Amino acid sequence: MKRLRVFLTLVLVVCLAASMLAGCSSGSDPSKTPTEKTSEGTGGEAKESTPTGEAALEVLLTAKDNLSLSGIQPIKLDSREHINKGVPVEQKSDVTIGWAAASLGSTFFVNMIGSAEETAKKYGYKLLYENANFNVQTQSTHVETFVTKNVDVIVLNAVHIASSLQDIKRAVDAGIPVIVTGPTQTPEDFPVVTTILSGSYQPGFQIGEYVAEKLYKEGEVLDVGIAIAQVGMAADSESRPCGFIGGFLHKSAEMAGNPYPSKYDAMLEGYYAWVDLRDNGKLDLSEKGINFVGYGSGGSPDPQGGQKASSDLLTAHPEMDLLFVETDPMFPGVEAEIKSHNKVPGKDILVVCAADGLKAAMDAIKDGRLMATGYNSPLLNGTTIVDLIHEMFEKNRDVNNLVANAYTPAYIITSDNVDEFYDPNLDVAKPVPFSVPTVDEYNAQAAQ
Incomplete structure (x- = not known):
């Protein structure tokens, strides 16, 4: 550490002691615990007293300014069985996948579509893809094209998921299920099979x-x-x-x-x-x-x-x-x-x-x-999705109540464990075991 702040005056010494004992933040009442700050606490929405425990989680889940909270989920999810998602599907081995890519302009996206193509080839599936270059309207046109071509399933690497709702509905109404991947979580009531993303x-x-x-x-x-x-x-x-x-x-x-x-x-x-x-x-x-x-x-x-x-x-x-x-x-x-x-x-x-x-x-x-x-390997997004499609079309897997958002495993890579993720033949970290849970499986795990 290059800088040590020495608190010499009595007032600042008292304030530092209070902060260590009570976890006060700038502008907070030093007599409060870390989660009992007044509305003059550390920024954000005004609050009389900050909730604790699961009540604190509820505040996060219901925050209107929630762009910075991607990946935070409730302890219990509601069933999604009542939502029409275009499933179950006809069992078949000659599957055609329409992949609506957001971009192919980085190593991440290239490896995502590359792993999807490799896995599709393994199963003998045909994979068609279009690149929207982060343009919402272009991606909408691509989804419409896939619907017209009557592909068996559409993978939507969503540029902006909220703007894609009508495109998703159009596909489902045509009997084509949609699986999403992307940086933003999908609302629970959207008619998608699931979403694969990093929290x-x-x-x-x-x-x-x-x-x-x-x-x-x-x-x-x-x-x-x-x-x-x-x-x-x-x-x-x-x-x-x-x-x-x-x-x-x-x-x-x-x-x-x-x-x-x-x-x-x-x-x-x-x-x-x-x-x-x-x-x-x-x-x-x-x-x-x-x-x-x-x-x-x-x-x-x-x-x-x-x-x-x-x-x-x-x-x-x-x-x-x-x-x-x-x-x-x-x-x-x-x-x-x-x-x-x-x-x-x-x-x-x-x-x-x-x-x-x-x-x-x-x-x-x-x-x-x-x-x-x-850790955020794009190989999980590509491989997991095509594996799931294989289970849907050839293993008759019931996917009607999968979680709306399946987050890939969260790890950090340091000097202590880098060799566990490193493969000199890959541009990205090795894939790790990952599968999409049902709502019931998620709830059981979260309750532990």
């Missing part, structure tokens, strides 16, 4: 816990910058840093001997903190051991976006301790920008990412240039 919040949370575990020390303050692709538009871009803050608060409070009543309490406080940071540009939580010096948005989750997002941050705050980066495809640009400021990545400034586990990022972890990244 962006959880890897961010785990990265936050990892950073706290490695770097948090009472009395020291970690200066952190955040580099993301977009603000106000992308669930991934906001959910990952939001999760990071919640995870850091959760683990650091535990390490300080003042744990939150539940994980949900830390998540809720982290959510309010992110909204405050997002809306005001910076957030000082020195009493919690962390100071967010600012964030930058680069416009795209790629090297160019990474360099743009980190440039002004590094110019203004060259002495920051840690740079949180939304996704590791942005890391090459971030790394170049750090070096342009005569700093050494992994030494002068530590870097963590919340996704995706590209081979290049794992190489950087092995070299010590990157501290950690989140």
